[in-house]
Amino acid sequence: MTTATRWTTADLARFPDDDTLRYEIIDGELSVTKAPDTYHQIVAGRIAATLDAWSIRNGGYTIPAPGIILPDEDNLIPDVVWVSDARFHASIGDDHKLHALPELVLEVLSPGKQNEERDREKKLEVYARGGVKEYWIVDWRHQTADIYRGPGLPRLDVLNAADTLTTPLLPGFALLLATVFAHLP
DSSP: OOOOOOOOHHHHTTSOOOTTEEEEEETTEEEEEEOOOHHHHHHHHHHHHHHHHHHHHHOOEEEESOOEEETTTEEEOOSEEEEOHHHHHHHBOTTSSBSSOOSEEEEEOOSSHHHHHIIIIIHHHHHHHTTOSEEEEEETTTTEEEEEESTTOOEEEEEETTSEEEOTTSTTOEEEHHHHHTTOO
């Protein structure tokens, strides 16, 4: 009988620091991915900049690629998160990583079936279980943004480049998606 290895937070501490690979654990399963490509980073950076400008005026923290350490079998590195002041101060650890999920998570899709499955299914399940209020999955190749919101994170909408992304979570926040996708192939 073969048993599957269940990876934990302690296991991650044994991996080397490496800027070219990302190590995540989702439900005890290790996921090793390459660092995102340049266009992926441009999209994440543009959205993070808009979220950060809103946060500076209204409160909260926009954090690109934070380490999120959850109990034992979930350790995640989303592309961008927004976390309220109260949740940030309650969840930041001595290791300077978040130890609770934020209110808003953004993932930019990387190419490949495994990457898409991880973001659209596995991470969605973790975020829904953990009380994330809103989850955005942005696909720069197709110039779309899937918006998941509310308990259980059902998908509410699929926006395209002509749309403006708004959210009741961040009153007054507006992001014209055409600006996110501008000058990309």
